[in-house]
Amino acid sequence: MALPQILPSPPYKPLLNPSNNFFLTHHSNYHFAPQSLLHCRRRFNPTRIQCSASSFPEKHRTGSSPNPNDVVELPLFPLPLVLFPGAILPLQIFEFRYRIMMHTLLQTDLRFGVIYSDSATGTADVGCVGEVVKHERLVDDRFFLICKGQERFRVNKLVRSKPYLVAEVTWLEDRPSANGEDDVEGLANEVESYMKDVIRLSNRLNGKGEKEATELRRNLFPTPFSFFVGSTFEGAPREQQALLELEDTAMRLKREKETLRNTLNYLTAASAVKDVFPSS
Numbered sequence: 001m002a003l004p005q006i007l008p009s010p011p012y013k014p015l016l017n018p019s020n021n022f023f024l025t026h027h028s029n030y031h032f033a034p035q036s037l038l039h040c041r042r043r044f045n046p047t048r049i050q051c052s053a054s055s056f057p058e059k060h061r062t063g064s065s066p067n068p069n070d071v072v073e074l075p076l077f078p079l080p081l082v083l084f085p086g087a088i089l090p091l092q093i094f095e096f097r098y099r100i101m102m103h104t105l106l107q108t109d110l111r112f113g114v115i116y117s118d119s120a121t122g123t124a125d126v127g128c129v130g131e132v133v134k135h136e137r138l139v140d141d142r143f144f145l146i147c148k149g150q151e152r153f154r155v156n157k158l159v160r161s162k163p164y165l166v167a168e169v170t171w172l173e174d175r176p177s178a179n180g181e182d183d184v185e186g187l188a189n190e191v192e193s194y195m196k197d198v199i200r201l202s203n204r205l206n207g208k209g210e211k212e213a214t215e216l217r218r219n220l221f222p223t224p225f226s227f228f229v230g231s232t233f234e235g236a237p238r239e240q241q242a243l244l245e246l247e248d249t250a251m252r253l254k255r256e257k258e259t260l261r262n263t264l265n266y267l268t269a270a271s272a273v274k275d276v277f278p279s280s
Helices: 096-105 184-205 222-231 237-245 249-276
Strands: 025-027 030-032 071-079 088-093 111-118 122-137 143-160 166-172
Touching (some): 071 143, 088 096, 096 143, 111 143, 111 237, 122 237, 184 222, 184 249, 222 249, 237 249
Parallel strands (some): 071 111
Antiparallel strands (some): 088 143
16 A cells, blocks of 8 residues: 655545455444455555554653643644554655754654644544654655654644644543443454454455464453554544544443444354355
C-alpha cells in the first residue's frame, strides 16, 4: 500500500470497493476488509514495515504515564486515517506547512497529534500522538517518516491554525468498566478466536489454504490488544475512530467482537457458496 501523501488539496475521502479483491462485509454502515487482519504493511523507502501485535507493548511510551488532568499544546496533523496507540504509521510529507512542522519537531520532542478528518464528517475531537521513530529528509526538503502511536488525546480548543494547527489537549485513558462484572480477559480471548477464524476463512476464499493464525495476541493485556484489533480494521476509518474514542476496554472489545462475528458469518456464507459453485 502506498504511503499516504499529504497534498494541499481537498481532504481525501476513503474508498473501498470489491474491485480491490477484498471480501467485504457490511456492518453499522461501514465496510471491513478481512484481509487487513493478515498484515498491515505500508511501503517505506527502502524497507517495508510490518505492523503486528508485537508492535503493541504493554506501555506505549517509556517513563511515567501522562496525567489525564494535564493540559498541553500539541501540533495537529489531520489525516484520512486513524492511528492507534502502539501502531506503526509511515508518512511522506511534502506540503510546505507540514515541512515547517517537521523542522520544529526535529528540534523538540518529535511528537505530534494525528487526528482523523474527512470531507463528510470534518475533523474529530479525539486523536493519537504520533512519535517519530525514524525519519529521512530528502534533498527537496520532503520527509519520509516512521511514526508510532502513543497516548490518545482530546482536543479542548484550537490555539492557532497557521502555519499548521496547534491545539490545547488533554490525555485520554481507559476507565474501569462501568459494569464491574465484565471479564475483559475472557473478551480478549474471544476476540482473538474470532480473528483467527476470519483469517482462516479469508485465506481459504483467496485460494491461500486454511492456514492457522497463531500468536495474534502475543501476551498483550486486554487494553493494548483492543487497540491492535482496531488497527486491523483498515478501510473503515469511521468505525476505527469510534473504537479509538471509547474509554472502556470491555466496550471496545465487545464492539470488535460483534464486527468480527458479523464478518465471520459473511465469510462462512461466502465459503459455502464457493463450495457449491467452485467457479464463482
